[in-house]
Amino acid sequence: MLGNKKDLLATLDRIVSTPILVVGDLILDRYIWGKVERISPEAPVPVVEVQRTEDRLGGAGNVVRNLATIGAKPTVCGIVGSDEDAQAMLRLFAEIGADVRGVIVDDSRPTVLKTRVIAHTQQIVRIDRERCNGESPQVNERISAAIESSIDGAKAVILSDYGKGTVSSHVLATLHRAYEQHRLGLSVRPLFVDPHPRNYDNYRRMSVAKPNRKEAEIASGRSISSVEDAFKAADILMERWNSEMMVITLGEDGMIVQQAGGQAGVHLETMAQEVFDVSGAGDTVTAVFCAALATGASPVIAGVLANIAAGIVVSEVGTVAIDIDRLRNEVSRFGAI
Secondary structure: OOOOOOHHHHHHHHHHHOOEEEEEEEEEEEEOOOOOOOOOOOOOOOOEEEEEEEEEEEEEEHHHHHHOOOOOOOEEEEOOOHHHHHHHHHHHHHHOOOOEEEEEEOOOOEEEEEEEEEOOOOEEEEEEEEEOOOOHHHHHHHHHHHHHHHOOOOOOEEEEOOOOOOOHHHHHHHHHHHHHHOOEEEOOOOOEEEOOOHOOOOOOOEEEEEEEEHHHHHHHOOOOHHHHHHHHHHHHHHHHHEEEEEEOOOOOHHEEEEEEOOOOOOOOOOOOOOOOOOOOHHHHHHHHHHHHHHHHHHHHHHHHHHHHHHHHHOOOOOOOOOOHHHHHHHHOOOOOO
């Protein structure tokens, strides 16, 4: 693996108090934990005896949570409904000290809620509640205004697109305009995009794009069955999206980092020891990689840290954020690398 322990730990130190703006789809993840001891007499389904219920930040909220747990100072721009789930989400943001001045309330839609029923560490069913038919012009104007007022106070901007409607053409135009004004850019203030198929034809300018293997295959039109294929897909997508850098996550095959300008790409092997649940691992990569870049770290250092962090969170059940102490310990455990 590339990098060295001293540089990795120094980068983690610099991340502390780094202001980062997160724009994207806010989702409340609700977990119902229980146990199964019998099958229902009403239908051939397990009966789950509920033991506890837990709410966690999902979607762009999980990116915010990861930023907070590694010591950065996140500001949130997103949309929630006018309901109890929005209040639950805002309480979770308050617990981690996130700035929610950019959270917009839309009375016409519910807060996006994903409820997972889990028994004996096995997910039984997921129940989604959402309405994502696009936001009104008024809501789009409000979210764009919130982004405009927050960009210059951040060291980096993350666009976390889950296809739930927050990342509209209006929002993308706002970020593109900021790029043209030289307020965004890899050497100024990185714009890190976690893309969604809904907007593949609408992305026009970004510092870093981070699709996973499947997303990169769909967006590039190229099958990825090897690391070499991933690099070729990255070249296609850098041209398509006018991106300065591509990060493609490849699951058990790690990730690749490719920069524009003909520089040689880097393949980073996975650091996962055990995999229980990949939920939210992409958000962890996004948060750690972007936060490291925001401090001036090289793409390789950012990628190594993100890779180690992802290896940690996939060993947990459900959407979890990276713990900074555990991340430091894992970096130290690898010694001179």
